[in-house]
Each structure stands twice: as C-alpha cells, then as structure tokens.
Amino acid sequence: MGRAFEYRRASKEARWDKMSKIFPKLAKAIEVAAREGGVDPEMNAKLRSAIATAKAQNMPKDNIDAALKRALGKDGNDIKTIHYEAKAAHGVQIIVETATDNTNRTAANIKAIFNKNGATPLTNGSLEFLFSRKCVFICTKPEKAIDELELELIDYGLEELEDEGENIRIIGAYDSFGELSNGIDKLNLELKSGKLEYLPNNPISLNEEQINELEKLLDKLEDDDDVQAVYTNIE
Missing domain, CATH: 3.30.70.980 (YebC, transcriptional regulation domain)
Structure with a gap:
C-alpha cells in the first residue's frame, strides 16, 4: 500500500473502537492462518505472525484463544x-x-x-x-546497526529493509515468509506485525x-x- 495512505490509515486506526473494529479482523486472520497451517505457532509462521500482530494491538489473550478454538472446531465457520x-x-x-x-x-x-x-x-x-505479492514484517527498531542487521537478514531471504524511525520494515519474496519469520525470531527482533501484502x-x-x-x-x-x-x- 502507498506510504501516504499507510500514515492516514494509522491515524484513523487510533480512533477506531478496537473491540468493534480491529479485534474481529485480527481474530479472523488468526483463524485463517490456523486453519491453513495448524494451531501450533512454532510450526506455523503465518499463525505466529498473526498472533504477534494481535498482541501488538493489545488484543486480549482470551480473544486469541477463542479464535484458535474456532479454527479447531468442526462447527466453526469456513472462512x-x-x-x-x-x-x-x-x-x-x-x-x-x-x-x-x-x-x-x-x-x-x-x-x-x-x-x-x-x-x-x-x-x-x-x-x-501492477502489484507484487511480498511478505512484510514490521519490527521495533533494534539497538544494533541497521547495516549489520540487513546483512544478517539477507541470509533469511531479505529483499529490502526500511528504517521508519521507531520501527523497521522488512520485505521479502512471497515464498520467504516462513524463512524470514524464523530469522526475525532467531535475531530476537520484536515483531509488531507480519503478513503478505500487495506492493505497487x-x-x-x-x-x-x-x-x-x-x-x-x-x-x-x-x-x-x-x-x-x-x-x-x-x-
């Protein structure tokens, strides 16, 4: 998504009622990821990232657990x-x-x-x-030098790393999601969100x-x- 729109959306999200708007969307993302790859976050990078994104938005643990239970249940909605x-x-x-x-x-x-x-x-x-499907992770900016981090992440499939002030934006190929997610974990980066996006x-x-x-x-x-x-x- 274009950066200008990202900033506008971030401002708008700050005004949203999280319980009525953001949390149901985050729960759906968790449920979809769990149905696609299983409910064990250690074995499912997309689920691990969906849960990290939800936690970064202060989504209660009960809501996260409920989404996982729906993914496991035979009577759950087919999303x-x-x-x-x-x-x-x-x-x-x-x-x-x-x-x-x-x-x-x-x-x-x-x-x-x-x-x-x-x-x-x-x-x-x-x-x-007109768009490329990429995996995009937002992490808290670490203390170590960005150049050093960039070299380390290249081994996990990094294509581009952007310094956004308090955060860093990590971009990789569509099929590098799991590999980059594992790299972020191994380098002890604080993950705020991770998903597949369409970039122009x-x-x-x-x-x-x-x-x-x-x-x-x-x-x-x-x-x-x-x-x-x-x-x-x-x-």
Missing part, C-alpha cells in the same frame, strides 16, 4: 480469503483483501462500495502486473486534494467487517 480489484480516479488501482464466511454477502458489499464511490470493479487478475510496482503520487477525494472510498472499504486490508498504488 475464505478472497480479493477484489478496482480502478478509481486519478489512475488509482485498488486491491481489497477479505476474509469471509459468506462470499455472496462480501462480494455484494464490496461491489456496492466500489459503485457508490466512483470506483469501477475489475476482473480478478487485472492488476496482476510503480507507485503514483497524488496531491492532497486528490487523496481527500478518494478518502471516502478507502474508508468505506476499510470499515467493512469482512475487509482485512486495502492496497493501492498510491505512493
């Missing part, structure tokens, strides 16, 4: 991850990642948001060459007026209960 694509004004391309137990409901809701807010739905795969290959710059014009669309998408993440090609 699917599905993405939707659209184009909006000013050359903005959008990928919406959802986790849902009702694909018909989610598809109808997302398409309605697109249509009511100036976006045109696209066939899935239309944006395949050629980000575009927008002025403040253009971003404000798109804000209602992006906010509506993020507010939907089934939406896990919204990615754009905004720089």
Whole structure:
C-alpha cells in the first residue's frame, strides 16, 4: 500500500473502537492462518505472525484463544480469503483483501462500495502486473546497526529493509515468509506485525486534494467487517 495512505490509515486506526473494529479482523486472520497451517505457532509462521500482530494491538489473550478454538472446531465457520480489484480516479488501482464466511454477502458489499464511490470493479487478475505479492514484517527498531542487521537478514531471504524511525520494515519474496519469520525470531527482533501484502510496482503520487477525494472510498472499504486490508498504488 502507498506510504501516504499507510500514515492516514494509522491515524484513523487510533480512533477506531478496537473491540468493534480491529479485534474481529485480527481474530479472523488468526483463524485463517490456523486453519491453513495448524494451531501450533512454532510450526506455523503465518499463525505466529498473526498472533504477534494481535498482541501488538493489545488484543486480549482470551480473544486469541477463542479464535484458535474456532479454527479447531468442526462447527466453526469456513472462512475464505478472497480479493477484489478496482480502478478509481486519478489512475488509482485498488486491491481489497477479505476474509469471509459468506462470499455472496462480501462480494455484494464490496461491489456496492466500489459503485457508490466512483470506483469501477475489475476482473480478478487485472492488476496482476501492477502489484507484487511480498511478505512484510514490521519490527521495533533494534539497538544494533541497521547495516549489520540487513546483512544478517539477507541470509533469511531479505529483499529490502526500511528504517521508519521507531520501527523497521522488512520485505521479502512471497515464498520467504516462513524463512524470514524464523530469522526475525532467531535475531530476537520484536515483531509488531507480519503478513503478505500487495506492493505497487510503480507507485503514483497524488496531491492532497486528490487523496481527500478518494478518502471516502478507502474508508468505506476499510470499515467493512469482512475487509482485512486495502492496497493501492498510491505512493
């Protein structure tokens, strides 16, 4: 996702009621990861990262345990991850990642948001060459030199390391998720979040007026209960 939108979203998340907005999304991420790779975090890097992300957002242990129990239960909802694509004004391309137990409901809701807010739905795969699927980890910035850390992480599949002040952003190939996650653990880095993201290959710059014009669309998408993440090609 474009960095300008990341900052705007971070500000918005600070205003969200965590119990009603953030926690259910984090619980879904835990449940999906556990169903895909098992409920043992030591053996499931995606689950380990989903739990670390939830803890970083101060999600109670009871909520985390409940999500794991749902993943284990035969009567739990069958949650699917599905993405939707659209184009909006000013050359903005959008990928919406959802986790849902009702694909018909989610598809109808997302398409309605697109249509009511100036976006045109696209066939899935239309944006395949405009974004790259990467694993992205956010960690607390360690005391050791960034150059030294970068050399150590290259052995685990690091492609890019960005210094973001209090945090560092670790980026690797799609299939390096487990390897990089293990490297982060071995180097004793404090993980704040870790997931697979769609990063734009050629980000575009927008002025403040253009971003404000798109804000209602992006906010509506993020507010939907089934939406896990919204990615754009905004720089």
